[in-house]
Amino acid sequence: MSSTTLRPASPLPWLAGTLAGLAVWVALYSQLVPFSDWAVSLLPVDPASHLGQSLAFFLYDTPKVLLLLTLVVFAMGVVRSFFSPERTRALLAGRREGVGNAMAASLGIVTPFCSCSAVPLFIGFVSAGVPLGVTFSFLIAAPMVNEVALGLLFALLGWKVALTYLVFGLGIAIAAGWVIGKLKLESWLEPWVLKIHAGTAELPEVTVTWPDRIRTGLDSVKEIVGRVWYWIIAGIAVGALIHGYAPEELLASIMGKDAWWSVPAAVLVGIPMYSNAAGIIPVVEALLGKGAALGTVLAFMMSVIALSLPEMIILRKVLSVKLIAVFVGVVATGILAVGFLFNLLFA
Amino acid sequence: MKNVKVLGPGCKRCDAAVQMVKDAATKAGVEVTVEKVTDYAKIAGYGIASTPGLVVDGKVVHAGGLPKAEDVARWIRA
Secondary structure, three states, X not given: OOOOOOOOOOOHHHHHHHHHHHHHHHHHHHOHHHHHHHHHHHOOOOOOOHHHHHHHHHHHHHHHHHHHHHHHHHHHHHHHOOOOHHHXXXXXXXXXXXXXXXXXXXXXXXXXXXXXXHXXXXXXXXXXXXXXXXXXXXXXHHHHOOHHHHHHHHHHHOHHHHHHHHHHHHHHHHHHHHHHHHOOOHHHEOHHHHHOOXXXXXXXXXXXXXXXHHHHHHHHHHHHHHHHHHHHHHHHHHHHHHHHHOOHHHHHHHHOOOOOOHHHHHHHHHOOOOOOHHHHHHHHHHHHHOOXXXXXXXXXXXXXXXXXXXXXXXXXXXXXXXHHHHHHHHHHHHXXXXXXXXXXXXX | OEEEEEEOOOXXXXXXXXXXXXXXXXXXXOOEEEEEEOOHHHHHHOOOOOXXXXXXXXXXXXXXXXXXXXXXXXXXXX
């Protein structure tokens, strides 16, 4: 860079600030149980009553989820400052199927891009020589393994469930992309897409410093938590109602693992729904507590966040209806498989 | 006279990027024409994969997300 560049700020205040922030976070988190006990004891209702149980659920979950989400989104923001779609594309260009699918799916989780970038990104990848199936692995993994969902699952259901979700989400993205690649559906792209030749404009090399990365993390907290907090509170409120009032036998019989049809039903209901992972997972937690099967609720959650109608409408610009149908079919099949498998594993 | 192109399908961020360029130009007292490029084929032609992207006098300077205000100011003054 030329002499116009400002003297780089010392990273020390930023790092110290981050450490202080983490210390405050830990202190707050350690007070969750005493805080909610104290808040519940102030309530003028019997803790054993339906209302008392609902309120206790709400008062404990709300601060917990918001705290954990803030941490996860911050960490994800910092991680994402190491990746860019342009670099990812260069890494994936010309990759063979198989390894390429696995790499694409993993990069799909950490590479930041906003949903309105899906089409330019798709074109940019395909026209730069990233195989179609590999591109799909990337595009499926990005929403499928959602950092908000991951953080909430970890917060509410523990690391085992979060890790299983991560592994199987990746698995679906890899397998679905691989299948789409094997089907050789390039001719089902909208014809103009294949005619595009992507330019190779080299972006200027920018040095990203640690203060920049921390700032990126804080920005994503502001943006993502700022956008989803009311979904979370609404979701926890619904979850609290279910927790306090829903009759257990009824839910267990509809969403329990004895009802085999509940997994496909959950996927079918989930596809046209467009909601936020943030609002759905607290509901999932409450349903699980009432005897719903984990595979069923996860299949529901995955189909809601990974297969959304608005995204398909956006992708329609570059994909033929047939190709979109294959995409939905392959991903839905993967989700079904995961749902059944979870119900077996977490019996 | 600088020519700035904002590459993007026209989402909220793209509009915000256009506004950033205009604000920076007013502040720096530089005359700038801002052009929005929404055609996907043209966007891909510039070689970027994430939007909004910024092209100043034919040169890609930024891709993916909102740029930093101080960078925008630097690009239009340079």
